[in-house]
Amino acid sequence: MAREDLKALRALIARHKLNDTLFAVLGLAATMIGVIVLLVLFFDLLRDGLPRLGYDFFMSFPSRRASEAGILSAWVGTILVMIVTAVSAIPLGVAAALYLEEYAPRNWLTDLIEINVTNLAGVPSIVYGLLALGLFVYTLDFGQSILSAGLTLALLILPVIIVATREALRAVPVAIREAAYALGATRWQMVSEHLVPYSMGGILTGIIIGLARAIGETAPIITIGALTFIAFLPPVPFSGDPPAGPFDWLFAPFTVLPIQMFNWMSRPQAAFLENAAATGIVIIVATLVMNGFAIWLRYRVRKNIKW
Amino acid sequence: MADPIPASHRLSPKRLRLVKERVIELLLFLAAFSAVAVTFAIVVILLRESAAFFAHVPLREFLTDTEWTPLFENPRYGILPLVAGTLTVTAVALVVAVPVGFVVALYLSEFASHRVREVIKPFLELLAGVPTVVYGYFALMAVTPFLQRFIPDLQGFNMLGPGIVIGIMIIPYVSSVSEDAMRAVPMHLREGSYAMGATRLQTALRVILPAAMSGVVAAFILGISRAVGETMVVAVAAGQQPNFTFDPREPAATITAYIVQVAMGDLPHGSIGYQSIFAAGLVLVVLTLGFNILGHLLRKRFRETY
Numbered sequence: 001m002a003r004e005d006l007k008a009l010r011a012l013i014a015r016h017k018l019n020d021t022l023f024a025v026l027g028l029a030a031t032m033i034g035v036i037v038l039l040v041l042f043f044d045l046l047r048d049g050l051p052r053l054g055y056d057f058f059m060s061f062p063s064r065r066a067s068e069a070g071i072l073s074a075w076v077g078t079i080l081v082m083i084v085t086a087v088s089a090i091p092l093g094v095a096a097a098l099y100l101e102e103y104a105p106r107n108w109l110t111d112l113i114e115i116n117v118t119n120l121a122g123v124p125s126i127v128y129g130l131l132a133l134g135l136f137v138y139t140l141d142f143g144q145s146i147l148s149a150g151l152t153l154a155l156l157i158l159p160v161i162i163v164a165t166r167e168a169l170r171a172v173p174v175a176i177r178e179a180a181y182a183l184g185a186t187r188w189q190m191v192s193e194h195l196v197p198y199s200m201g202g203i204l205t206g207i208i209i210g211l212a213r214a215i216g217e218t219a220p221i222i223t224i225g226a227l228t229f230i231a232f233l234p235p236v237p238f239s240g241d242p243p244a245g246p247f248d249w250l251f252a253p254f255t256v257l258p259i260q261m262f263n264w265m266s267r268p269q270a271a272f273l274e275n276a277a278a279t280g281i282v283i284i285v286a287t288l289v290m291n292g293f294a295i296w297l298r299y300r301v302r303k304n305i306k307w
Numbered sequence: 308m309a310d311p312i313p314a315s316h317r318l319s320p321k322r323l324r325l326v327k328e329r330v331i332e333l334l335l336f337l338a339a340f341s342a343v344a345v346t347f348a349i350v351v352i353l354l355r356e357s358a359a360f361f362a363h364v365p366l367r368e369f370l371t372d373t374e375w376t377p378l379f380e381n382p383r384y385g386i387l388p389l390v391a392g393t394l395t396v397t398a399v400a401l402v403v404a405v406p407v408g409f410v411v412a413l414y415l416s417e418f419a420s421h422r423v424r425e426v427i428k429p430f431l432e433l434l435a436g437v438p439t440v441v442y443g444y445f446a447l448m449a450v451t452p453f454l455q456r457f458i459p460d461l462q463g464f465n466m467l468g469p470g471i472v473i474g475i476m477i478i479p480y481v482s483s484v485s486e487d488a489m490r491a492v493p494m495h496l497r498e499g500s501y502a503m504g505a506t507r508l509q510t511a512l513r514v515i516l517p518a519a520m521s522g523v524v525a526a527f528i529l530g531i532s533r534a535v536g537e538t539m540v541v542a543v544a545a546g547q548q549p550n551f552t553f554d555p556r557e558p559a560a561t562i563t564a565y566i567v568q569v570a571m572g573d574l575p576h577g578s579i580g581y582q583s584i585f586a587a588g589l590v591l592v593v594l595t596l597g598f599n600i601l602g603h604l605l606r607k608r609f610r611e612t613y
Contacts (some may be wrong), residue, residue, distance in 0.1 A: 027414025097340035124536020134352035216438020
């Protein structure tokens, strides 16, 4: 009798252990789905688009003939839009995070701000496009310009930068703050000379991830009405006749890489799909490199800091 | 002996410093307050243009009509086809993302060794960083042709392919938020369970999961919000024809795809077509807000505190 029980018990244990192993295998397989998809996606793009990637592709304007079309206006547009985004989102985001972490009193106003930051992170990106269309393009009259696009993306990545900066600030021990105060530093001296430099790695990580997201973002920029066929570059300051003003480029019509890709994808000819794939490679390499750098940076920061 | 420095002079640098501190604090506050301003601006803009839209279109027609053809000769303004498309794509995405995301989170939190986790998590993060327009290419050129081998009558544009791709896309969001919740479960609960002779799987499913339920639910809701608001994948690969159906094999437009489609064409500012995208955007915001509130309530309902 007892022997029977023991046998049943052993069988039970063996079964549960088997279940354990099976789940571990299943888990690893499920996790691998992501990695495999990433690889398949990348090779799919490479196969279709790599033959098109050459000097001419980068240095030509879009064209009706697929074999002559290039992404010159698109990558220049992307870089210019990113400059506007970075210049507006970084100071605003870091300042907001500094306020919320170091200055904000506990009251309803702070709660309101916190709730809004959390909510904004969850607002679909195309809604930012609608906001920009109504606000920047028509109410403030910036037009369908680089300035409108850059500001739109800045609002979009603001929550990303705020959240990352706050996390970085929170990682600095209270003792540092107390030490600075004990030496007679004012709050701003403490923040600007100690907190910000010490959490720079974390802040930078957040900024890079935010900008990487902005580079690939398509929907809000389509919504504000970026053109898809741009065969000229924005005016270089002080060039041309009459000379362009230093900020004329801000108000120039533009296109960006993801929109160029979307445009080529919606054409029926297979040749344009190759162009789309080649553009996709450029976008994906840019975002992967930026994200990879951010991940590496965060890893390094974590490893190096021992308070 | 020289005169002592007058008190007022002595104080002035201190006062100056105080003023500077105040000004800086004010500036930082304004930056933080911009979050509130942005939300406010979104609400105002959406309501303003939608109000103009609803001056032309009765709310009843908007909510009950089953045709959405605002740009046609005889326009019909029923939002239902767009909502149906959005919900169908979201449902397909969830069928993919919920089980996979759940298993991934449980695996990474309870089974994977430290080293495996350190290698895999960055890959998942990279997956989350791939731009959506590239996923759209993937849905159109790889996933749909692949599916057509098994479902021969699947059309070139359909909701199944984009739905699956969106599902894959939101796996990292779902898994990382649920994993955080699972790892936040205190160690002594695990140890108690192991001490009772439970295996890892039993511990994971019967101890960790119930304890982390609120976070897991929040992760799924976050996934739903992402899927509802996803634009480019659908705009590229689902066709852009409003179609009142819940059959994922058919082409259809979602709310977001419609907005993109209208924005691509050059619509005059102030026309009814222009206003219609704001009305559609308002519905989108209400939908995601609804899911977020639902998530918040479920979270509270399942919350365990230690």
